Amino acid sequence: MKELTYVRATSAAEAVEAVTDDPRAQYLGGGTNLTDHLKLGITTPEVLVDVSRLPLDTVEDTGTGLRIGAAVRNSDLAAHPVVRSDFPALSRALLAGASGQIRNQATTAGNLLQRTRCVYFQDPTTPCNKREPGSGCSAIEGYGRYNAVLGASEACVAVHPSDMAVAMSALDAQVVVLGAEGERRIPLEDLHRLPGHHPERDTTLAHGELITAVELSRSGAARTSTYEKARDRASYAFALVSVAAALELDGDRVADVRIAWGGAAHKPWRARTAEDLLRDGPLDEQRVRDAAAEELRAAATGPDSDYKVAMLTGITARALVRLSEATS
Amino acid sequence: MPTLRLTVDGVARKVEIDSRTSLLDALRERLEVTAPKKGCDHGQCGSCTVLLDGRRSLSCLALAVAHEGADVVTASGLGSMDEPHPVQQAFLDHDGYQCGYCTPGQVCSVVGMLEEAAQGHPSHVTSDLDPEALIDLSNDEIRERMSGNLCRCGAYAGILDAVRQVHAEAGNGTGGAR
Numbered sequence A: 001m002k003e004l005t006y007v008r009a010t011s012a013a014e015a016v017e018a019v020t021d022d023p024r025a026q027y028l029g030g031g032t033n034l035t036d037h038l039k040l041g042i043t044t045p046e047v048l049v050d051v052s053r054l055p056l057d058t059v060e061d062t063g064t065g066l067r068i069g070a071a072v073r074n075s076d077l078a079a080h081p082v083v084r085s086d087f088p089a090l091s092r093a094l095l096a097g098a099s100g101q102i103r104n105q106a107t108t109a110g111n112l113l114q115r116t117r118c119v120y121f122q123d124p125t126t127p128c129n130k131r132e133p134g135s136g137c138s139a140i141e142g143y144g145r146y147n148a149v150l151g152a153s154e155a156c157v158a159v160h161p162s163d164m165a166v167a168m169s170a171l172d173a174q175v176v177v178l179g180a181e182g183e184r185r186i187p188l189e190d191l192h193r194l195p196g197h198h199p200e201r202d203t204t205l206a207h208g209e210l211i212t213a214v215e216l217s218r219s220g221a222a223r224t225s226t227y228e229k230a231r232d233r234a235s236y237a238f239a240l241v242s243v244a245a246a247l248e249l250d251g252d253r254v255a256d257v258r259i260a261w262g263g264a265a266h267k268p269w270r271a272r273t274a275e276d277l278l279r280d281g282p283l284d285e286q287r288v289r290d291a292a293a294e295e296l297r298a299a300a301t302g303p304d305s306d307y308k309v310a311m312l313t314g315i316t317a318r319a320l321v322r323l324s325e326a327t328s
Numbered sequence B: 001m002p003t004l005r006l007t008v009d010g011v012a013r014k015v016e017i018d019s020r021t022s023l024l025d026a027l028r029e030r031l032e033v034t035a036p037k038k039g040c041d042h043g044q045c046g047s048c049t050v051l052l053d054g055r056r057s058l059s060c061l062a063l064a065v066a067h068e069g070a071d072v073v074t075a076s077g078l079g080s081m082d083e084p085h086p087v088q089q090a091f092l093d094h095d096g097y098q099c100g101y102c103t104p105g106q107v108c109s110v111v112g113m114l115e116e117a118a119q120g121h122p123s124h125v126t127s128d129l130d131p132e133a134l135i136d137l138s139n140d141e142i143r144e145r146m147s148g149n150l151c152r153c154g155a156y157a158g159i160l161d162a163v164r165q166v167h168a169e170a171g172n173g174t175g176g177a178r
């Protein structure tokens, strides 16, 4: 094994330069996912550029919204007063994830870029196209309970594990990225990709691109938002499925609605078909169930994973009905 | 090999380590600080919990080199046999353990958790996210906030009682300070 060089970056620009110019270099955030992957041999970088100490650790109120630094810890973000009052789905999603200890260590960017918890991906003795392109996918014929039901491919059926990312998708977050060519903004919805023929690529970021911040805009729907998660035990478990929902009613008509699903796909799944069906109409449980069912018409399930369709429908109905009761 | 400098339980320490070493291995294998335990080594059990720069953290998921200069407090640093920390005393009073393997991690986690609650941090079971609302550390709140620490002996009932005692003694304050 080669020596691993650790570098504590002193500026974002310096970090970008160091990683862009070196294919064997990787960023380090809180390390709660990466340290594990070093141990398991899932990733074998030769240089780690630590970006967790960069001055990207503040949540700034921009008036129209929030600019969340990439190095803000998950626990601090969940406890932030403006996140709690104006973007409650984000607090709820963070608090539903991992444990108190892990949230103290994990960063905003690291959480977004954490890798799948597919059991085969995490076991280097089994074939996995994401870990080793072309080796095959053990999950398709294997244990299927956690598999994706939307947007999967013949190459990979893994789901994205982050709770926070699902809330950020529903909140129309923008991801601020610094690369060698300068800064760009990516809608969170376009950060993660569907697996297609390249499951080894989780995101649309190029090697060396550094996430510096996530931006949120205030809105009526964001203020009335929530996150619900179904899991195998009450706490400290990844989602089987989850929903982030945001709702603004005008009388009893839906003025604005946003729905994003976790545990459903290789990326947070924005349920735009369901949103379109619900907008401008009344909100009741049956309408939400019908809209979710329409979104799920494209679902591809196996005997182990078909429960997810019913669960996504039910959890979405529960979340939106609760929000409508809270607002009216 | 990089040199790592840490303050561990109040004592300045220095050790040469491979960059891949976790903070847990640096403490246990190189510095012979064996209070934090290796249960799973993958972030799933909490037995390696220490206070890292004041906050409860999993030392098995922390890369040691990334914490150059850090202040690490383990369960040994919180108190001694003669003078246990109130949280340690409460675990004794309420049988908050059986084999004791998870206990150093549990104790550090309780100290960190009570501090978080005192700062008004909400949890997954907090019904009102209003930043002005006070945190009422109900049994459900304690269970949720301690869910990152598993106990294979199932001493959860005793652990819950221990936390209740410390919380009450501290006048519902932090319970973290000695």
Ligand SMILES: Cc1cc2nc3c(=O)[nH]c(=O)nc-3n(C[C@H](O)[C@H](O)[C@H](O)COP(=O)(O)OP(=O)(O)OC[C@H]3O[C@@H](n4cnc5c(N)ncnc54)[C@H](O)[C@@H]3O)c2cc1C
Binding pocket: A026, A027, A028, A029, A030, A031, A032, A033, A034, A035, A051, A070, A096, A097, A098, A099, A102, A105, A106, A107, A108, A109, A110, A111, A112, A113, A114, A115, A161, A162, A163, A164, A209, A210, A211, A212, A236, A237, A238, A239, B042, B043, B044
């Ligand atoms: C037992 C356990 C249970 C968990 N349960 C949950 C759960 O229920 N829900 C959930 O959502 N999560 C859960 N997690 C995962 C946890 O949330 C992630 O490990 C954490 O968010 C990763 O953040 P980090 O800062 O530690 O990332 P790191 O491990 O430091 O990095 C992760 C990835 O991001 C890259 N990276 C880091 N910062 C940047 C940057 N600024 N720009 C570009 N790339 C960057 C790194 O190169 C690496 O590839 C759990 C983890 C464990 C161990």
Ligand code: SF4
Binding pocket: A116, A118, A119, A120, A121, A127, A128, A129, A130, A131, A136, A137, A138, A139, A140, A155, A156, A157, A158, A199
């Ligand atoms: S589902 Fe994806 S991550 Fe899991 S084994 Fe198949 S290719 Fe690998």
Ligand code: FES
Binding pocket: B037, B038, B039, B040, B041, B042, B043, B044, B045, B046, B047, B048, B049, B058, B059, B060, B061
């Ligand atoms: S040893 Fe660190 S969480 Fe289990």
Ligand code: FES
Binding pocket: B096, B097, B098, B099, B100, B101, B102, B103, B150, B151, B152, B153, B154, B155
């Ligand atoms: S006391 Fe034995 S594991 Fe907790």
